Amino acid sequence: MQSTASEIFGLIDCNNFYASCERLFRPDLAHSPVVVLSNNDGCIIARSNEAKALGIGMGTPYFKQETLIRKHHVAVFSSNYPLYGDISQRVMDVLMRLEPDVEVYSIDEAFVRLPPGTHDDLAGYSRFLKATMQQHTGIPVSIGLGPTKTLAKIANRFAKTDPSAAGIFVITGEQHLKNLLAAVDVGDIWGIGRRHAARLKKQGIHTALELTNCDDTWIRRQLTVTGLRTVMELRSIPCISLEKAVPAKKSICTSRSFGQAVNTLADLQEAVATYAAQAAYKLRRGGLRTTVVDVFIRTNSFKKGEPQYCNRRTFTLEAPSSHTATLIKVALASLKAIYRPGYRYQKAGVLLNGLVPANCEQLRLFHAPAPGDTSLMHAVDAINKRWGRDTIQSGAAGLAKKWHFRQMQKSPAYTTRWSELPVAKASFPESVSMA
DNA sequence: TCTGGGGTCCTAGGACCC
DNA sequence: TCTGGGGTCCTAGGACCC
Numbered sequence: 001m002q003s004t005a006s007e008i009f010g011l012i013d014c015n016n017f018y019a020s021c022e023r024l025f026r027p028d029l030a031h032s033p034v035v036v037l038s039n040n041d042g043c044i045i046a047r048s049n050e051a052k053a054l055g056i057g058m059g060t061p062y063f064k065q066e067t068l069i070r071k072h073h074v075a076v077f078s079s080n081y082p083l084y085g086d087i088s089q090r091v092m093d094v095l096m097r098l099e100p101d102v103e104v105y106s107i108d109e110a111f112v113r114l115p116p117g118t119h120d121d122l123a124g125y126s127r128f129l130k131a132t133m134q135q136h137t138g139i140p141v142s143i144g145l146g147p148t149k150t151l152a153k154i155a156n157r158f159a160k161t162d163p164s165a166a167g168i169f170v171i172t173g174e175q176h177l178k179n180l181l182a183a184v185d186v187g188d189i190w191g192i193g194r195r196h197a198a199r200l201k202k203q204g205i206h207t208a209l210e211l212t213n214c215d216d217t218w219i220r221r222q223l224t225v226t227g228l229r230t231v232m233e234l235r236s237i238p239c240i241s242l243e244k245a246v247p248a249k250k251s252i253c254t255s256r257s258f259g260q261a262v263n264t265l266a267d268l269q270e271a272v273a274t275y276a277a278q279a280a281y282k283l284r285r286g287g288l289r290t291t292v293v294d295v296f297i298r299t300n301s302f303k304k305g306e307p308q309y310c311n312r313r314t315f316t317l318e319a320p321s322s323h324t325a326t327l328i329k330v331a332l333a334s335l336k337a338i339y340r341p342g343y344r345y346q347k348a349g350v351l352l353n354g355l356v357p358a359n360c361e362q363l364r365l366f367h368a369p370a371p372g373d374t375s376l377m378h379a380v381d382a383i384n385k386r387w388g389r390d391t392i393q394s395g396a397a398g399l400a401k402k403w404h405f406r407q408m409q410k411s412p413a414y415t416t417r418w419s420e421l422p423v424a425k426a427s428f429p430e431s432v433s434m435a
Numbered sequence: 436t437c438t439g440g441g442g443t444c445c446t447a448g449g450a451c452c453c
Numbered sequence: 454t455c456t457g458g459g460g461t462c463c464t465a466g467g468a469c470c471c
Contacts, residue, residue, distance in 0.1 A: 038439035045439070063437040079439085106471045193469050224445055226469080253441055260436090302438055314464095349440090406437090 008114040008122065008145055009242070011152040012129070014091060015140040015160070015167075017108035018046035021087045022077045024138050025414045025422055033074040037062055040257045040405040041078055078410040086415045087139065094136045098129060103242045111149055113242045126168045146171040149240045150233035153190040154180065154208070181209035181234065191230040196223055208234055248355075249286060254279040255349020258403040261300065262345045268297060269332055270398030275350040276331040277394050280324040283352065284377060289320035289361070291354035293327060295334040300346035311338040320356045323377060327352075328396050388417075 014020060018036040023029050033050035037043065043059050054072055056065050062076075069076060088107045096102050101113040119125040126143040133141050144155025151171055158180065159169035171177050187197030189208055199222065205211050211219075212234045220228045229239040254275040262268055272295060283290055298310035313334035321327065331350055358374075380392050412420035 040437090040439065042438050059439090061438040066437085109471075191469070195468060224468085226444070247443095249442085251442070255440070257439070300438085347439095351441095405439090 009152040010112040010145045011156040014108040019048040036077045078407040082416045142167045147236040148233040148238045184208040252352040257347045259406045262403045273328045273396035276327045280327045283322035288355045289322045290352040294351040297348045309343045
């Protein structure tokens with residue numbers, strides 16, 4: 001409950017984030033429907049309010065909505081992650097200047113912790129936060145406040161959906177909380193997914209309030225300890241703490257669906273080499289090396305009539321590495337072992353596990369340490385950073401990349417590439433033109 | 436024709452050890 | 454007729470998140 005004795009958690013969530021980012025540089029679209037597509041222009045992953053009002057569903061395949069989209073002149077964008085990442089950084093910077101205890105939870109969400117008694121007027125303070133973030137970044141946010149992170153999530157939901165909330169929602173007392181929980185579907189609770197929701201409903205548990213009244217042992221059996229933790233949080237007992245430090249990565253994955261089905265080993269080799277090289281770069285950027293390289297390939301399971309195949313192969317390295325050539329070599333060997341001709345492949349990927357910091361390696365008693373020379377990779381990374389991605393790349397990654405994913409409607413890298421900066425033009429009326 | 440990508444955590448079961 | 458107990462580590466699969 002909100003009381004001066006306990007801390008308050010807040011969830012700040014950017015509204016329709018990707019669509020809002022696209023609008024920043026297209027003010028002409030401020031009041032028209034906008035959607036953003038997933039990689040490969042496959043699914044709709046962000047919608048402006050106007051697009052939601054047209055009945056365009058989250059995660060629905062683009063091709064199924066195309067008629068509706070044309071009919072209402074919906075603006076369509078391929079996803080532009082460099083842009084969204086950069087805008088996200090600006091949003092988080094502004095928030096962190098205002099509040100000391102911030103957890104960046106995802107590209108468009110952050111939790112904050114307000115110590116007891118720091119803000120008397122929580123709703124008023126939230127309005128100030130919201131207005132400041134809007135003014136400094138141009139991105140609209142919604143704010144929910146409650147006694148735990150899970151309840152802050154629920155409050156945020158009401159901030160977005162309750163028209164009278166105007167983007168701010170504070171849980172204010174025991175009875176208020178009970179009324180809210182009675183109105184929340186179990187499937188809408190943070191941490192309860194589709195499977196668990198269906199299972200709970202089958203057993204007569206439909207609302208968050210009903211779930212909080214269940215027996216702990218029963219909950220643990222049904223939903224494991226993570227589910228029990230969630231229920232505790234619904235009961236206003238904080239169990240999920242604020243994580244200010246970014247935890248170390250445990251795995252890195254690079255995978256894509258192909259723009260069109262691939263059936264030759266040569267094309268798959270190009271793709272897998274490309275993904276291995278990208279994964280190696282992510283390792284170096286994060287100051288990490290990998291010890292376990294996993295390669296997987298699969299056909300398109302949506303095509304019921306076609307023969308299906310999927311397989312993966314794990315390879316453990318003798319010594320941790322982040323060297324592009326090393327990773328490509330083992331990835332291609334794994335690919336060769338699992339490739340079967342006669343299938344139309346839809347997706348491939350490289351997954352790295354067993355990550356270790358680049359600067360502390362476990363040596364082995366009877367083997368010489370791996371060569372410590374990383375200057376080649378440093379040089380390649382520096383050149384690509386200066387002159388653009390893939391200025392230098394491995395030959396195995398190919399140049400034609402026929403299999404490359406579709407990205408038909410991508411907006412410019414407005415904020416991260418010199419050559420694509422937006423240009424502002426001023427025009428003066430005749431009367432004030434220079435003499 | 437066209438259905439995303441990148442993560443984390445938990446559990447059960449098997450292999451193995453003394 | 455009789456056949457232990459306690460533990461770790463690894464992996465696959467399932468569930469969740471944005």
